Amino acid sequence: MKKLFSLIALVLVMSLLCSCCLAENSQKYDEMVTVRFVRSTDDTLDANFFSQYPDKTMTDNLWCDLYRDELNIDVQYDWIVKGGDEYDQKLNIAISVGDIPEFMNVTALQAKQLAEAGLIMPLEDIYEEYATEQTKEVMLETGTSPFDAVTFDGHLYALPVVGETLMIADLLWIRTDWLEKLNLPVPTTMDELVATAEAFCAADFDGNGEADTVGMAIAKDLWGQLFSMRGFFNAFDAYPGIWVEDENGQLVYGSILPGTRDALETLHEMYEKGLIDPEFGVKDGGKVAEDTTAGKCGLFFGSQWNSIYPLQSNKNLEPDGQWQAFPIVTATGNPVKAQTDVGTTSWTVVRKDVEHPEAVVKMYNLFIDKCWGPENENGVYYAPLDSESIWKLSPVTPTKPDKNLNAFLDLEAARASGDYSNVTGEAYSILVKLQAFESGTEEGFALWGWERIYGAEGAYGVLNHYKENNLTQDNMFVGAPTETMTSRMSTLQDLQDEVFVKIILGESPIEAFDQFVNDFNALGGEQITAEVNEWYASLNK
Amino acid sequence: MVESKHWSARLFVILNYLIISLLALSCLIPLIHVLAVSLSSSAAATGGLVVLWPVDFTLESYAYVARRAAFWRSMLISLERVIVGVGLNMLFCIVCAYPLSKERQQFRFRTAYAWYFFITMLVSGGLIPLYMVVFQTGLTGTFWSLVIPGAVPVYNIILLLNFFRQTPRELEEAAIMDGASQWRILWQVYVPTSTAALATVALYSTVYHWNEWFNGILYLSSPDQYPLQSYLRTIVIDMKLTNMGANDWQALALVSDRTVKCAQIFLASIPMLILYPFLQRYFVKGLVLGSVKG
Incomplete structure (x- = not known):
């Protein structure tokens, strides 16, 4: 009898083992499956x-070979278009004439429309069944919001091409060599910041005797990625463009908070003092970047990557100049929270009648495993030094949201211990760049921008400071755009930007802001707020 | 010109020259600026230091463009498009304009046909119906989607039609007396006497085919097939910064390289710069004058 038991136990163990290896292999199809993307x-x-x-193509390259060899998936494209706007345009036209691609990356709004039209299939079961633990973990690194945005009537209609949330937070970039020359401290309050800007203007560092120094860079698109004013408004506890919780637990639009009024008033004062370019209303980010490059501006709110663009070109012109990122200042005396937003801007959807929808989940698995998996092949498949963009050859590119921060933390740990042997993966690729910069060669000099992000004084240190001290304000509304939002929001935002710019320029008095708040609510803002709160309530149920 | 006797006439001439020179300069200066930027160092260009003369002269951006296969491939496609597209345009233009230039007595339904063409200038189907036609006829993704839609240029037909009408009837009557068929009259009488108008129309359609970029992006299924202007648009227009995904910012350093953009824009304008002086002399004459004068 005992023998029988042990035999049964053995059989059980064997079958368990087998099912394990089956599970491992089940990723690969027995026969070649063709997936057609755009x-x-x-x-x-x-x-x-x-x-x-030059002999490689979009369908014949490292990533396509990988999908073919490891999964038996043959990646083909119905069409490829160059440019993001062009992609949206072409996709919209293709959808409206009924030429719907099998697999495609869309926005949350497009996903909603496609789902409502019954053109794409729900993916929650497929995702549950085929996504590996590793994939599920990475996809949830920024919380469930990327999934919430494309969940309609309880069904998940798209896979989020997840991205980083933290890197959206604004920082304060300052020319530290100017601070040193003037013997000024790093500003931590709004008053100090204004004083610093005034001192920079007065100093006339380019020495041409003209009053052409700009105190603080600002572009016509107040919320663009370049010279965004978000950080400035955050200093006043205002969160333009995102939804935040008020003291009653209700969501409110961050642009109409009282702090916004104070921020606008301060901006107007700075304008009056000549600290802001009087022509900012007609200059886009690229144009304003000419000021920082030409050494006419030493202070602005911006993103962690600004040292690569546009500051690197300033460094090339003025090798003795130095920039550093700092936490945004406070205007209220309270700790400042920098606003962030959903880092996911694109979602993969699958046409309703596709035979192997799970193929896309398998591709997600493989992409995440190759780029950030335990095998540590990041240097081959993600961003090898000789061809940084190689990861873009894959039609699906879910990014590990914490990867940049983790790379920075790995480098910090290595700097602290002096032991660089444990630096691997993407952090290693960055380490090579930092070492090249430190070597002082001409090639290394071009990597100054990287050192300013990941070095000991790097911008990621500030972002890490935000994260550790809970100094970020997330966008609390992460659902698909609501009905009124779809029809009214862009008009309301145009109105907002127009009013704001007029107040800054002094064409309208500050009272115009109160009028704007009324107009905002009357022209659909109230309705949108109600819809947003309805969504928020449904979330907590 | 006769020497002016009156000061006001003189002033008129001076002002004329002044205004025309200013207009010419306003066309020329952007081109010179582009050339100057393309020959400057990248940092100087990004800093906005370049106006009309290169700063830190370098040919680096041209060397870079020379290595870019995509640019030259697109250039070839554009040349091909101009040759095939202008050929088709001219053929359809001539064979449509000729019958429409006849009197009612010779061609009874002339007015109806003329309206049939003309109406398309007033109302168009719009983008999506147009796309549907091109898609359903299987042209999308092929080179032919660049030259077949728009192969019948109605504006050019009207220009040519009016020119044909100014051709003296006597020429045609003489040819008929000699027993020529209408087909022969068209190709051996009208076409040779209309070289001025034909050159004008050819120039129009060459410029159209060279400059048109949207169809390339709309109909073609891969950037490998883009004509030059579609390609240029994708590198020149700024990236949509508000919608960038994680890591797209790495692209900015590259995209911001204005010197390379300017080098490509300048190279792309060279063929038209060469073509214009050769055809330009027909321009004025072609539009307003008849065929048998002088």
């Missing part, structure tokens, strides 16, 4: 990859 491409792939491997 996609956009951009100049970086041309410049960083195809220029070096």
Whole structure:
């Protein structure tokens, strides 16, 4: 009898083992499965990859080989278009004439429309069944919001191409060599910041005797990625463009908070003092970047990557100049929270009649495993030094949201211990860049921008400070755009920007802001707020 | 010109020259600026230091463009498009304009046909119906989607039609007396006497085909097939910064490289710069004058 038991136990163990290996292999199809995507491409792939491997194509490259060899999936494209706007345009037209691609990346709004039209299939079961633990973990690194945005009537209609949330938070970039020359401290309050800007203007560092120094850079698009004013408004406890919780637990639009009024008033005062370019209303980010590059401006709110663009070109012109990122200042005396938003801007959807919808989940698995998995192949498949954009060759590119921060923390740990042997993966690729910069060669000099992000004084240190001290304000509304939002929000935002710019320029008195708040509510804002809160309430149920 | 006797006439001439020079300069200066930027160092260009003369002269951006296969591939496609597209345009233009230039007595339904063409200038189907036609006829994703839609240029037909009408009837009557068919009259009488108008129309359609970029992006299924202007648009227009995904910012350093953009824009304008002086002399004459004068 005992023998029988042990035999049964053995059989059980064997079958368990087998099912394990089956599960492992089940990722790969027995027969070749063709998946047809559409996609956009951009100049970086041309410049960083195809220029070096001219015989490679969009369907014949490292990533397509990988999908073919490891999964038996043959990646094909119905069409490829260059440029993000062009992709949206072409996709909208293709959808409206009924030429719907099998697999495609769309916005949350497009996903909602496609789901309502019954053109795409729910994916929650497939995702549950086929996504590996590793994938599920990475996809949830920024919380459930990327999934919430594309969940309609309880069904998940799209897979989020997840991205980083933290990197959206604004920082304060300052020319530290100017601070040193004037013997000024790093500003931590709004008053100090204004004083610093005044001192920079008065100093006339380019020495041409003209009053052409700009105190603080600001562009016509107040909330663009370049010279965004978000950080400035955050200093006043205002959160333009995102939804935040008020003291009653209700969501309110961050642009109409009282702090916004104070921020606008301060901006107008700065304008009166000549600390803001009087022509900012007609200059886009690229144009304003000319001021920082030409050494006419030493202070602005911006993103962690600004040292690569546009500051690196200033460094090239003025090798003795130095920039550093600092936490945004406070205007109220309270600790300041920098606003963030959903880092996911794109979702993969699957046409209703596709035979192997799970193929896309398997591709997600493989992408995440190759780029951030335990095998540590990041340097081959994600961003090898000789062709940084190689990851874009994959039609699906879910990014590990914490990867940049983790890379920074790995480097910090290595700097503290002096032991760089444990630096691997993407952090290693960055380490090579930092070491090249430290070597003092001409090639290394071009990597100054990277050192300003990941070095000991790097911008990620500030972001990490935000994260550790809970100094970020997330957008609390992460659902798909509501009905009124779809029809009214862009008009309301245009109105808002117009009013704000007029107040800054002094064309309207500050009271125009109160009028704007009334108009906002009357022209649909109230309705939108109600819809947003309805969504928020449904979330907590 | 006769020497002016009166000061006001003189002033008129001076003002004329002044205004026309200013207009010419306003066309020329952007081109010179582009050339100057393309020959400057990247940092100087990004800093906005370049106006009309290169700063830190360098040919680096041209060397870079020379290595970009995509640019030259697109250039070839554009040339191909101009040759095929202008050929088709001219053929359809001539064979449509000729019968429409006839009197009612010779061609009874002339007015109806003329309206049939003309109406398309007033109302168009719009983008999506147009796309549907091109899609359903299987042209999307092929080179032909660039030249077949728009192969019948109605504006050019009207220009040519009016020119044909100014051709003296006597020429045609003489040819008929000699027993020529209408087909022969068209190709051996009208076309040779209308070279001025034809050159004008050819220039129009060449410029159209060279500059048109939207169809390339709309109909073609891969950037490998883009004509030059579609390609240029994708590199020149700024990236949509508000909608950038994680890591797209790495692209900015590259995209911001104005010198390379300017080098490509300048190279792309060279063929038209060469073509214009050759055809320009027909321009004025072609539009307003008849065929048998002088």
